[in-house]
Amino acid sequence: MFVLVNLKTYPCDPVAVAEAVRDVNESTAARVAVAPQAAHLERVAETGAETWAQHVDPIDYGSNTGHTLAESVAEAGAVGTLVNHSEQRLKLADVDGAVRAAERAGLETVVCANNPAQIGAAAALGPDAVAVEPPELIGTGTPVSQADPDIVEDAVEAAQAVDTDVSVLCGAGISTGEDAVAAGDLGAEGVLLASGVAKADDPTAALEDLVEPL
Numbered sequence: 072m073f074v075l076v077n078l079k080t081y082p083c084d085p086v087a088v089a090e091a092v093r094d095v096n097e098s099t100a101a102r103v104a105v106a107p108q109a110a111h112l113e114r115v116a117e118t119g120a121e122t123w124a125q126h127v128d129p130i131d132y133g134s135n136t137g138h139t140l141a142e143s144v145a146e147a148g149a150v151g152t153l154v155n156h157s158e159q160r161l162k163l164a165d166v167d168g169a170v171r172a173a174e175r176a177g178l179e180t181v182v183c184a185n186n187p188a189q190i191g192a193a194a195a196l197g198p199d200a201v202a203v204e205p206p207e208l209i210g211t212g213t214p215v216s217q218a219d220p221d222i223v224e225d226a227v228e229a230a231q232a233v234d235t236d237v238s239v240l241c242g243a244g245i246s247t248g249e250d251a252v253a254a255g256d257l258g259a260e261g262v263l264l265a266s267g268v269a270k271a272d273d274p275t276a277a278l279e280d281l282v283e284p285l
């Protein structure tokens with residue numbers, strides 16, 4: 072199972088969390104990665120943790136002030152990127168453009184979406200994976216895999232109807248190993264989570280608990 076820890080803009084120490092991700096990744100069959108803010112990518116990647124960007128823009132080199140270029144995050148050490156996170160929504164054409172930009176830079180992609188219908192549309196754009204996240208559960212500590220299992224199963228069905236090569240992750244409120252196992256039982260191949268680790272008093276212990284049954 073893929074466990075992707077998004078640090079958002081939480082006031083945690085990104086290097087300390089990345090070191091925990093690196094160490095936990097070595098002790099589990101799960102694949103564990105971390106997505107820090109763009110400004111922290113290089114320092115996080117230097118820890119040896121698998122490092123993802125939180126966003127890239129649908130742009131190429133040129134006059135794009137304030138945008139995030141896929142090649143630059145790859146150069147900073149990212150191996151993948153989220154696209155269209157609920158907190159960084161894009162128009163459909165821009166989701167497509169961001170996925171193409173990420174591919175151009177050799178980045179793996181996870182396109183986020185709110186519901187199964189959007190998951191089908193996202194899967195049609197050919198990312199490596201999609202992640203279904205009901206916005207109302209994000210940051211609540213109420214796990215989508217237990218509070219709304221139908222949305223996960225329907226998202227898996229919607230993605231597979233479009234492209235069986237696209238993996239499905241789920242996110243929102245995931246914080247324990249039990250939540251992640253429930254996600255796997257519903258057909259998800261991974262989980263996308265944030266507050267359960269980034270806001271934990273002891274991120275290493277939180278991660279160890281999360282991967283323990285995986």
Ligand SMILES: O=C[C@H](O)COP(=O)(O)O
Nearest residue numbers: 077210243244264265266
């Ligand atoms: O990117 C992560 C998701 O938005 C889930 O956030 P959360 O684990 O704090 O609910």
